Amino acid sequence: MKNCNFVLFAFLTSTLNCAAMSYPRTDHFNGEKFFNPEHESNKGFGSFLKWQLSGGKVPWPKTRENKVAPRIPETVAEGKLANTFINHATHLLQFPEAHVLTDPVFSVRTSPVQWAGPKRVREPGVALTALPKIHVVVISHNHYDHMDSGSIRSLTDAHDPLFLVPLGNAKALKNFGARNVVELDWWQDHQAHGLKITLVPALHWSARGMFDRNKTLWGGFVIQNAKHKVFFAGDTGYHTHFTKIRERLGIMDLSLLPIGAYEPRWFMKDHHMNPEEAVQAHLDLGSKLSQGTHFGTFPLTDEGIDDPVQALVIAREKLKVAADRFLAPDNGETLLLE
Helix, strand or coil: CCHHHHHHHHHHHCCCCCCCCCCCCECCECCCCECCCCCCCCCCHHHHHHHHCCCCCCCCCCCCCCCCCCCCCCCCCCCCEEEEEEECCEEEEECCCCEEEECCCCCCECCCCCCCCCECCCCCCCCHHHCCCCCEEECCCCCCCCCCHHHHHHHHHHHCCEEEEECCCHHHHHHCCCCCEEEECCCCEEEECCEEEEEECCCCCCCCCCCCCCCCCCCEEEEECCCCEEEECCCCCCCCHHHHHHHHHCCCCEEEEECCCCCCHHHHCCCCCCHHHHHHHHHHHCCCCEEEECCCCCCCCCCCCCHHHHHHHHHHHHCCCCHHHEECCCCCCEEEEC
């Protein structure tokens, strides 16, 4: 069985965090479950077993050293923005007004327990204890590699930040100790610490156990102040929502787009982009600059640890995007935008 057999383990053993469904029906909620409009996935448990038994996983190294030492600025001047890639889908966004953390995962494993499941092969680029003051945390959905209970508890103890989550996820966060949680539906926004933060659609799904599939919503976030607009995609497949985000919210100064966990395509395509699709999303968004995320730390799917970065180079060339317009950062690397 592949390392991703933790998905099966999670389905069979985890404590459920089902939310009471009391939301109005929408184009992505039928009164009982959330769904992806204009897109239906038929990948169920049988398809999952087929993948697990098919072989073909490229082995990852047991460990990989980070290439850069973190240099987080103490403060960010007016008109500037700092983005530090910590690991997987965890970014530290430093605006002059506030610091925002995305999908914080600092645990050793992305699993219901810390003795089984996918284990990190490289350390976070910034230790949890070395973070500056965190004012806001955004969490895109409830999968274990994005909603990490240990990290949420530690961040609450150290910083007591505001947590912004898609509909149905507040109950789980409060069970993890979070005190200040706001739920959002797609296209809803929340003002906090001088920032406007909007939940936007993603092509994905949710579950933490056997019986809570799609009981909570998923999404990405657009985070902006007067000078900068940042898009954090969370987990998503490629679809028309990138164009819709540009039409409704404008061109992004920085987009954080997932480029990993995409093989095999027959199974992953519905919910995870490959690097070529991520570059196309960059074009759909009209993003001034994009960075890859969701790669290089946890062995979740079949591609090798270096495959996403290598495939990104090929995709940029194919779609005629300059190398400095779509970057693949190393854990701990900081990008400063003027």
